[in-house]
Amino acid sequence: MVEEAFARLHEALLNADEEAAVKATRDLLDAGAEPQAILERGLTEAMTELGRRWNRGEAFLPEVVAAAEIFKTCSDLVEPALLARGGKKAGHLVLMGTVKGDLHDLGKNIVTAMLKTAGFEVSDLGRDVPTERFVEEAARLRPKIVGLSALLTTTMLEQRTVIQALEAVGLRPDVRVMVGGAPVTAAWAEEIGADGYAANAVEAVEVALRLAGAAAQDAGGRKADG
Amino acid sequence: MGEPQVFELLSDSEIEAVHNAALAVLSETGVFIDHPRALEHLAGCGAEVDAASGRVRIPPRLVKEALAACPSSFILYDREGREALRLGAREVHFATSSCAVRCQEGTAARPSRAEDLVRLTRVADALPEIDLVSTQVVADEAPKELADSYRLYLVLRNSPKPVVTGAFSEEGLWDMKALLDAVTGGRTEDRPCAVFDVCPSPPLKWTAISAANIMDAASAGLPVEFASMPMPGAATPVTLAGSVVVHTAETLSGIVLAQTVRPGTRVVWGGAPVGFDMRHGTAPLSAVEATMITVAYAQMGRHYGLPTHTYAGLSDSKLVDAQAGLETALSGTVAALARIDIIAGAGALDFVGTQSLEKLVVDAEVCGLIRRLLRGIEVSPDTLARDLITALGPGGDYLAQAHTRRWFRTELHLPGPVIDRLDRKAWEEQGRTDILARARERVEAILKNDPRAPDPDRAAELDRAMRRVMDTRGCPSLPFVGAAEG
Numbered sequence: 001m002v003e004e005a006f007a008r009l010h011e012a013l014l015n016a017d018e019e020a021a022v023k024a025t026r027d028l029l030d031a032g033a034e035p036q037a038i039l040e041r042g043l044t045e046a047m048t049e050l051g052r053r054w055n056r057g058e059a060f061l062p063e064v065v066a067a068a069e070i071f072k073t074c075s076d077l078v079e080p081a082l083l084a085r086g087g088k089k090a091g092h093l094v095l096m097g098t099v100k101g102d103l104h105d106l107g108k109n110i111v112t113a114m115l116k117t118a119g120f121e122v123s124d125l126g127r128d129v130p131t132e133r134f135v136e137e138a139a140r141l142r143p144k145i146v147g148l149s150a151l152l153t154t155t156m157l158e159q160r161t162v163i164q165a166l167e168a169v170g171l172r173p174d175v176r177v178m179v180g181g182a183p184v185t186a187a188w189a190e191e192i193g194a195d196g197y198a199a200n201a202v203e204a205v206e207v208a209l210r211l212a213g214a215a216a217q218d219a220g221g222r223k224a225d226g
Numbered sequence: 227m228g229e230p231q232v233f234e235l236l237s238d239s240e241i242e243a244v245h246n247a248a249l250a251v252l253s254e255t256g257v258f259i260d261h262p263r264a265l266e267h268l269a270g271c272g273a274e275v276d277a278a279s280g281r282v283r284i285p286p287r288l289v290k291e292a293l294a295a296c297p298s299s300f301i302l303y304d305r306e307g308r309e310a311l312r313l314g315a316r317e318v319h320f321a322t323s324s325c326a327v328r329c330q331e332g333t334a335a336r337p338s339r340a341e342d343l344v345r346l347t348r349v350a351d352a353l354p355e356i357d358l359v360s361t362q363v364v365a366d367e368a369p370k371e372l373a374d375s376y377r378l379y380l381v382l383r384n385s386p387k388p389v390v391t392g393a394f395s396e397e398g399l400w401d402m403k404a405l406l407d408a409v410t411g412g413r414t415e416d417r418p419c420a421v422f423d424v425c426p427s428p429p430l431k432w433t434a435i436s437a438a439n440i441m442d443a444a445s446a447g448l449p450v451e452f453a454s455m456p457m458p459g460a461a462t463p464v465t466l467a468g469s470v471v472v473h474t475a476e477t478l479s480g481i482v483l484a485q486t487v488r489p490g491t492r493v494v495w496g497g498a499p500v501g502f503d504m505r506h507g508t509a510p511l512s513a514v515e516a517t518m519i520t521v522a523y524a525q526m527g528r529h530y531g532l533p534t535h536t537y538a539g540l541s542d543s544k545l546v547d548a549q550a551g552l553e554t555a556l557s558g559t560v561a562a563l564a565r566i567d568i569i570a571g572a573g574a575l576d577f578v579g580t581q582s583l584e585k586l587v588v589d590a591e592v593c594g595l596i597r598r599l600l601r602g603i604e605v606s607p608d609t610l611a612r613d614l615i616t617a618l619g620p621g622g623d624y625l626a627q628a629h630t631r632r633w634f635r636t637e638l639h640l641p642g643p644v645i646d647r648l649d650r651k652a653w654e655e656q657g658r659t660d661i662l663a664r665a666r667e668r669v670e671a672i673l674k675n676d677p678r679a680p681d682p683d684r685a686a687e688l689d690r691a692m693r694r695v696m697d698t699r700g701c702p703s704l705p706f707v708g709a710a711e712g
Contacts, residue, residue, distance in 0.1 A: 016631060057643075062634050065626040103621055110625070127621075199651035 002031050006042055009074070013046035014053075016066035018073065025074040035082035043071050043078075044091065044119050051117030055202070061110060068113035068122075075121075092212040095143040095175075097125035097134060099158035104151035107181060107201075111147065114201040115208055120145075131158065131165045138171050144212050147204075148194075150181040159184070160192040176211035180204060230316060230602070232528075233563035235521045236470075241529050244467065244522075248474035249286045256283035257430045257479045261437035264483060271486040282479070289478050292485035298531040300449065300492045302358070303417040305386040305409055305680060310419075311357055313494060313533035313567045318600055320593040321390050322350045322586065323540050323574035324360035324423065330575060330582035333545060338363035338581065340705040343380045345673060346573060349586055351385035352672040355593035356572055360390040362581050370394070371699040375401035378420070379692045380706060382409045383685070384677040390451065390570060392423035396438040401695045403446050408691035409684050415447030421494060421568075425453045426476040428461035437483065444484040449492035451535050451568075452480045456519050457509055460502040466515055470522045473497055477523075494568065495527030496535030500577075509577060510542040512553035520557075521564045533567040539592060540571030540578060546585045546662050550575060554585075555592050562596045584665035587672075591645050598639035609633070644668055 005027040012021035028038050050067050053059035096112050098105050105127040112122045123141055125133060138146055146166070150156040159179045166172045178196035179189050189197035196211050198204035236244065258280045259265055265282065269275040274283040299314025311319050328335040329342045346362045361377035368376040374394040381389055382405060393399035399422065406414040414420075422443045424436050432440075443450045454476040456462040456469035463469055477495060484491045499520055501513020510516070520536040527534040539558025541550040554571065561569045572593065573586035603609075614629050615622075624630050644664045646653060657663075679685055689708050696704065 016628075060634065062625055062627075062630040066628070066631060069626050106623060106625060109623055200649050203651070 002028065002033050005031065005033070009038075009042040010046045010049070013043065013067045013070060014050055014059075016063045016070060018066075018070045021070045021074055022077065025077050029078065029081060035078045035085060038078050039075060039082065043074055047071055047117045048119060051114065051205075054114075054117065061113075064117060065109060065113040068116040071116050091119040091121045092144040092208075093141060094120050094122045094145040094147055094208060095125065095134070095137055095141060096122050096147040096149070097129035098127035098149040098151070099155050099162060100128060100130050101158060102150050102152055102155035103127055104181075105149070107151065108147070108149035110201045111149070111180065111198075111204045114205050118205045118209065120208060120212075131162050134162050135165050135169055135171070138166060138175060139169065143175060145176045145178060145208055147208075148177065148179045150179070150184060153183045156181060156183050156188065159188075159194065163193055176214065178204070178207055178211060230565065230600070231563075232316070232565045233521060233560065234525055235518060236525050240467075241525055244470050244474055244526060245529070247471045248478060249289060251430070251471060251475040252284040252289060252479060253286060254283065255430070256281045257426075257432060257476065258282075259432045259437050259483075261432070261434040264432070264437040264441060267441065267486065268483065271482075273482075284479060284482055288482050288486070292478070292482040293530050293532075295485040295489035295491075296481060296493050296530070296532055297490060299533060300418075302388040302421065302449070303410075303413075303419045304388055305382060305419050307410060307413055307417045307419075310388045314531075315567075316565045317567065318562045318565060318596070319357040319568050320355060320539065320572060320590075321358035321568050321570040322346065322356060322360045322362050322572045323537065323570050323578050323581070324362055324390055324392070325578055326363045326574065326581040327366075328576070328580040329363060330546070330580050330585070335544070335576065335580045337366040340365035340367055340376070340380060342581070343377060344384055344677075344706065345583060345669075346581055346586065347381050347384040348675075348677045349583055349669055349672050350572070351387060351678055352675065353572075353587065353590040355590040355597065356586075357387065358390050358568065358570075359385045359387045360570060361392070362573060365705075367705060369699065369701050372398070372401065372695055372701055374398040375405055375692070375695050376704060378402050378405055379688065382406075382688060383679060383706065386678055386680075389420040390423060390568070391420050392425075393435070393439050395435055396442070399439050399442050399446075399448075401698075403448065404691050404695065405688060406448075408687040409680055411684065411687075418447070418449050418492065421449040421451045421492075423451045423453050423496070424480065425455060425498070426480060428455050428457060428476065429472050430476060430479075432480070432483075440480055440483045441487045444487040444491040447488070447491075449494065450480070450484055451494035451496045452477045453496045453498045453535070453537075454480075454523075455498045455500060456516075456523075457500050457502050458515060458519070459504065460509075466519055466522065469499070469519050470526065473499070473519065473523045474526050477527075493532065494535045495523070495530065495532040496568070497523055498537045498578075499523070508542075511537055511540055511571075511574075511578060512542045512557055514556070517557045517560050520561055520566070524561075524564045524566050528565075534565075535568040535570065536561050536566050537574075537578065538566070538569050538571050539589060539596075540574035541585075542575070542577050544576050544580070546575070546582055546588060546665065550585060551588070551592075551661075554589055555595075558589075558592050559596055559599070562600055583669045584662055587642075587644055587665045587668045588661060591641050594639060594641060604637075609637075642668065 009024035500509035538561035572589035
C-alpha cells in the first residue's frame with residue numbers, strides 16, 4: 001500500500017497531476033509513512049527525475065513549473081507531521097524574489113522550479129519585494145541562499161540595496177546571494193558583491209549547488225573553530 | 227479554423243485566358259513527340275499527326291476527355307502497402323529533391339555514389355517532416371543502363387516512405403516496375419508506393435524516352451507526375467504568363483497521352499520551373515519568378531481538379547549557408563501557401579545538381595515551420611481562454627497553468643536541435659556551433675540507427691529482382707546488392 005502510494009506520488013508529479021499528487025500524499029500520511037520519506041523519496045526524487053528529463057529535452061517548462069507548484073502544495077501537507085516528529089525539510093533553503101519596483105517574475109518562477117528539481121527548498125517571496133521584506137524573511141528563515149531577480153536596468157540597482165541591507169543587519173556572512181535577470185551580468189554581480197550569477201535556469205541550479213556546498217563547508221569550519 | 231486560404235496570383239478570368247491560350251497552342255501549333263508508337267497511338271485517338279515531322283496537334287475535345295478521365299485525388303501507399311498520403315486533398319507534403327549527380331562534401335562537390343544515396347535515404351526516412359523520399363542522386367558506380375533501377379533499389383531497401391522516382395530509358399521503367407512488384411508483393415498497381423516523374427523538353431517537345439515512359443507507366447498502372455520545366459526568356463516566353471501557357475500546354479499534352487493509353491491513369495500536375503539568369507546563363511530554381519510560375523500553374527492544376535507538385539524549398543547556393551536558408555524558406559513557404567500537394571526540394575543545392583545530408587536536416591526544419599503555419603490558428607472558447615485571462619488578471623503567470631500544459635504541444639512548434647534557441651551564454655558554452663555543425667551532428671546521430679529495411683522475405687525478393695536486372699543488363703556486381711544464392 002505504502003509502496004504503491006509512493007509510486008503514485010512519483011507519477012503524479014511527473015505528470016503534473018495535482019489532484020493525484022495530493023491524494024497520494026494524504027494516503028501516505030494516513031498509512032503512517034515517515035514524513036521525511038514522503039519529502040525525500042516521494043517529492044524530491046520525482047522533482048529530480050523531472051529535472052533529468054528536462055535536461056534531456058523530454059520534459060518542458062510548463063510541466064516543470066507546474067510540478068514545482070504541486071511540490072509546494074504537497075510539502076505543505078507533510079509539514080505539520082514533519083515538525084511534530086522533529087524532522088526538517090529536505091534540502092537547502094533558498095529565499096527567492098524579484099526586487100522592489102520590478103513586476104517580472106517569469107524568469108524567477110522558472111529558476112524556482114528548476115531549483116526544486118535539484119532538491120532545494122525554495123521560499124518564494126514573489127515580485128516587487130521590498131528590501132525590508134528580504135531582510136525580515138532572511139532573519140526568520142535563515143536560508144542558505146538568497147536569490148534576487150531583476151529584469152530592468154533600473155531595478156537591478158535594488159539588488160545592491162538588498163545586499164547592503166543584509167550587511168547592515170549582520171546577516172550577510174551567513175547567506176550566499178545570487179543574482180539574475182536579463183540585464184544582469186557576471187561583472188555586475190561582482191561589482192555589487194554578490195556571490196553568484198547565472199545567465200539561465202540551468203546555470204542557476206549549478207551556481208546554487210556550488211554556493212550551498214560552500215555554505216555547508218563554512219558552517220563546518222565555524223563549528224570546528226568554535 | 228476557417229477554410230484553408232490558398233495563395234494565388236491568377237484571377238479566374240486569367241486562368242481562363244491561360245487555358246484558352248494553351249488549348250490554341252495544342253490545336254494549332256501542337257507538340258513534337260519523338261516516338262513513332264506515340265504518334266501512331268495519338269493519330270488513332272483523333273489527334274492531327276504529321277508523322278514525318280513528329281508534330282501532333284491535339285483538338286480541345288481530346289484534352290477535355292483526357293481531363294475528365296483523370297482521378298482528382300488518389301492515395302499513395304508506403305512500401306508495406308499501408309496508406310501513406312492522399313494527393314489532391316489540398317494537403318501539403320514534402321519530398322526530398324531528386325536528380326542530383328553530386329554530393330556536397332565540405333565546400334566541394336564530388337560525384338555521388340551508392341553509399342550517398344543510402345545515407346540520404348536513411349536520413350530522409352528518419353525525418354518526420356519528410357513525407358516522400360526521392361531517388362535523390364545517381365550512383366556513380368552503376369552503368370547507365372541500370373542507373374535508374376539501381377537508384378530505386380537503394381531507396382526501397384532503406385525507407386518504406388512513398389517514393390518519387392523516374393526512368394532514364396524505355397526499358398528502365400519496366401525494370402523499376404519489377405523492383406516495385408518484388409518489394410510490394412505484386413501490389414504496384416492497386417497500392418502504388420511510387421510516382422514516376424516524366425519531363426517534357428521545353429518548349430513543347432517530348433523525347434522518345436519520355437513519351438514511352440508515359441505510355442508504359444499508364445499501361446502498367448503506375449502514377450505519372452509531369453514535370454514541365456518553364457524557363458522564362460530561354461525555353462519559354464520571358465513573360466511569366468507565357469511561360470505558364472507553355473507549361474499548361476506541355477502538361478495537358480502529356481495527360482492526353484497517358485489518359486488515351488489508359489483512362490483513369492493517376493497523374494500529378496507537376497513542374498520544375500526555373501529562372502534564367504541573363505548574366506550567367508544559369509537556371510536558378512530559387513528565382514522568385516520560378517516560384518511565381520509554380521503558384522500560377524498550381525492554380526491551373528487545381529482548376530483542372532488535379533493533384534499538384536513542384537520543386538521548391540531548395541537552393542541554388544553552393545554551400546549550406548545563409549543563401550541556402552533564405553531561398554529554401556521563401557520558395558518552400560510560398561509553394562506551401564499555394565497548397566501544392568508535393569513540394570520536392572529538401573536536400574538540394576546548386577540547381578538541384580548537388581545534394582547535401584546537412585542541408586536535408588536543415589530543410590526538414592523549414593518544413594516543420596511551414597507545417598505549423600499551415601495548421602493556422604485554432605479559435606474556440608478554450609483557445610480564446612477568456613476565463614483564464616480573467617482569472618489570472620494583469621501580471622498573471624501563464625506558465626504553470628493547466629491550460630498551458632494542455633495546449634503547448636499543439637500550439638507551439640518546437641524546432642529540432644539544428645535550430646539554435648539557446649541564450650548566448652549557453653550557446654557559447656556549447657561550443658559556439660553554427661547550423662552546419664549542428665546539422666552534421668544530427669546526421670551522424672540518425673545514421674547510428676538501423677535503416678528501416680523491408681521484411682526479410684520482401685528484401686530477398688527485391689534483391690532477386692535487382693540481380694535479374696543486373697543479369698539482363700550485363701552488370702556482374704553493385705554495392706549493397708547481396709551475392710546470388712546458390
